[in-house]
Amino acid sequence: MFKALLRRLRARADERLPAHLRDARRGEDLAYEHLCRLGYRIVARNFRARASKGEIDLVGWDGDRLAFIEVKTRATDDFGAPDRAVDQAKRHFVVRTANEYARRANADPSCMRFDVVSVVLGGAQPRVSLEKNAFSARSSRGGMR
Numbered sequence: 001m002f003k004a005l006l007r008r009l010r011a012r013a014d015e016r017l018p019a020h021l022r023d024a025r026r027g028e029d030l031a032y033e034h035l036c037r038l039g040y041r042i043v044a045r046n047f048r049a050r051a052s053k054g055e056i057d058l059v060g061w062d063g064d065r066l067a068f069i070e071v072k073t074r075a076t077d078d079f080g081a082p083d084r085a086v087d088q089a090k091r092h093f094v095v096r097t098a099n100e101y102a103r104r105a106n107a108d109p110s111c112m113r114f115d116v117v118s119v120v121l122g123g124a125q126p127r128v129s130l131e132k133n134a135f136s137a138r139s140s141r142g143g144m145r
Contacts, residue, residue, distance in 0.1 A: 026126075027073025027119035028057055034117065034128045035060060040067065047101055054097030058117075066107050067132075068098040069115045076122040083118045083131060095137045112137070 017025070032042060035058065044059035058069040070090065072082035086094075094114060102109055116134035120127045 023075060023121060024071075024073050026121065028071050030073075030119050030126055030128050031069070031071040031117040032058060034130065035069065038062075038130070044101070047097065049097040049100040051100060054093030056094055056097050056101065059098075059101060062113070062115075062132075064111060065113045066102065066105075066111050067113045067115045068094060068101070069117055070094055070134075071117045071119065073119040073121065075120075077120045081118055082120065083116045083134065086116050086134065091135050098137075109137075 028045070032045070035042060040060040040062050042058055042060040045057070047056045047059055048054070056068050057071040058067075060067050060069065070086055072085050074082040091114070098112060098114070099109070101107075102112060113133055114135050114137070116131045118127075118129045118131070
């Protein structure tokens with residue numbers, strides 16, 4: 001009952017958002033549900049660091065790995081897969097923000113991993129795909145892995 005009420009309140013708030021932000025939120029919700037089905041234990045959503053411009057869409061434990069998950073949502077994949085939008089600058093901000101999260105949470109940096117979830121909303125059913133280890137902290141300065 002409580003979850004249903006929260007869903008209705010959020011849907012009402014979403015009505016006021018521009019379409020691209022509604023799509024982004026829907027994509028994050030679909031990614032969250034997908035990751036939970038895969039066994040991730042999500043511990044944070046939309047984490048923002050105090051000291052940097054970065055935001056991490058989802059943070060969760062996948063076994064003994066602390067995964068920092070960037071979610072990219074597109075209406076269609078006509079112009080390529082959504083994960084192609086995770087460029088060097090975005091990876092840099094995600095890594096900086098992840099380091100702050102890990103420092104605050106007293107997490108061992110060696111257990112960190114960076115995943116990307118692509119969501120394509122078009123078609124009969126949305127498509128959600130996960131790329132584990134999409135990039136590393138070192139590769140945030142260079143190309144994708």
